[in-house]
Amino acid sequence: MPAHLRIAARCPSPAGGTSRDELRAAASGLDTSTLFGGFRIDPPTGAQVQHQTVLVRWTDGRLEAVTTC
Numbered sequence: 001m002p003a004h005l006r007i008a009a010r011c012p013s014p015a016g017g018t019s020r021d022e023l024r025a026a027a028s029g030l031d032t033s034t035l036f037g038g039f040r041i042d043p044p045t046g047a048q049v050q051h052q053t054v055l056v057r058w059t060d061g062r063l064e065a066v067t068t069c
Contacts, residue, residue, distance in 0.1 A: 007032075007039060 007027065012018050015026035028043040031050070038050030055066040 006034070 007030065008023075010030070011023045011026040014029070015022035017023075024041075024046065025043075028041045028046075031038075031040045033039065036051060039048065040050035041047065042049045056063055057066050058064075
């Protein structure tokens with residue numbers, strides 16, 4: 001099951017319902033990890049703050065991380 005569905009499936013029970021506000025409050029209380037890294041939401045902004053995205057590219061037959069300045 002994809003990570004976002006596991007997280008979505010985990011929220012209704014502690015939320016006490018399935019309204020948008022109840023689910024957001026429950027998701028904001030999660031601090032967990034997925035196959036893609038950490039998952040935590042900043043309650044005031046709703047931003048996903050735990051996961052750090054890594055951009056990669058193939059260069060000369062090698063996979064390398066792309067860094068920005």
